[in-house]
Amino acid sequence: MYDIPETAQLYADSRHxxxxxxxxxxxxxxxxxxxxxxxxxxxxxxxxEHEHYWDAWHDVEMNAILTDESGEQWRLYQDxxxxxxxxxx
Numbered sequence: 001m002y003d004i005p006e007t008a009q010l011y012a013d014s015r016h017x018x019x020x021x022x023x024x025x026x027x028x029x030x031x032x033x034x035x036x037x038x039x040x041x042x043x044x045x046x047x048x049e050h051e052h053y054w055d056a057w058h059d060v061e062m063n064a065i066l067t068d069e070s071g072e073q074w075r076l077y078q079d080x081x082x083x084x085x086x087x088x089x
Contacts, residue, residue, distance in 0.1 A: 004077065007086050014080040018048045021057040024082060028066070035063035 016023050025044035030036075036059075043056040050056075066074040066084055073087035 008083045012082040022047045
């Protein structure tokens with residue numbers, strides 16, 4: 001089990017259920033995200049009915065790096081809720 005650092009920020013709570021990946025794709029400021037292919041974005045936007053939805057989400061969780069306006073980098077962590085955690089944590 002991963003200990004969520006105190007500096008983590010909740011991105012989406014578990015009430016979104018299987019739609020968390022789709023919600024992320026539709027709501028994140030993509031100009032702040034690197035490491036995600038345009039194909040994965042399109043699959044996630046399609047929703048959980050797409051046959052490659054969970055594979056795309058796995059790739060995004062493992063590879064996405066969000067860089068905020070101050071240059072701090074964040075990664076994704078999902079354990080029911082979706083968190084962004086400092087990349088150096």
